[in-house]
Amino acid sequence: MKTIYLAGGCFWGMQKFLDQFEGVKETEVGYANGPEKAPSYREVCDNSGHAETVRVAYDEAALSLPELLRFYFQVIDPVSVNRQGEDSGIQYRTGIYYTDADQLPEIETVYREIEAKEGRPLAVEVGPIENFFSAELYHQKYLDKNPGGYCHIPTRYFHLADKKE
Numbered sequence: 001m002k003t004i005y006l007a008g009g010c011f012w013g014m015q016k017f018l019d020q021f022e023g024v025k026e027t028e029v030g031y032a033n034g035p036e037k038a039p040s041y042r043e044v045c046d047n048s049g050h051a052e053t054v055r056v057a058y059d060e061a062a063l064s065l066p067e068l069l070r071f072y073f074q075v076i077d078p079v080s081v082n083r084q085g086e087d088s089g090i091q092y093r094t095g096i097y098y099t100d101a102d103q104l105p106e107i108e109t110v111y112r113e114i115e116a117k118e119g120r121p122l123a124v125e126v127g128p129i130e131n132f133f134s135a136e137l138y139h140q141k142y143l144d145k146n147p148g149g150y151c152h153i154p155t156r157y158f159h160l161a162d163k164k165e
Helices: 011-019 041-045 065-074 101-118 155-164
Strands: 002-008 024-032 051-058 094-098 125-128 132-134
Touching: 002 011, 002 065, 011 024, 011 051, 011 065, 011 155, 051 065, 051 094, 065 101, 065 155, 094 101, 101 125
Parallel strands: 094 125
Antiparallel strands: 002 051, 002 094, 024 051, 024 132
16 A cells, blocks of 8 residues: 555545545545644635645555556646636645655656646646645545535546446
């Protein structure tokens, strides 16, 4: 089992999107790579410096990190700074935060691939996870509990795994 942290705008949609893939064993939404104080959602919305992030535990035998990252890049605007969809602010920045330096070569390979496709520099941070604080319980699996909730990710992307069968 491996772990990666992905910031892709609103964490509700990113969690729902990632949960669909075989190999993703567990996800948790939270706040990452800001000050070392656990923030409240209100503090994050008031520019605490944390990014809305999803902790992803995955089985690399079933889903490689490059595959996971290619899925991630399907649902973000990788050149947008501090904005995804209608959501804007530092908490909506994009980022790939690794737990093990051994993950970095694969991250860099996919990053360069996407950058070449975009034809310009990406606005996606890449670095080690510095801290992660679990979000409040009501945020966990939010779109499962509130299917009509707002998300910048189009709902059709929540069913990509269904089409593989």
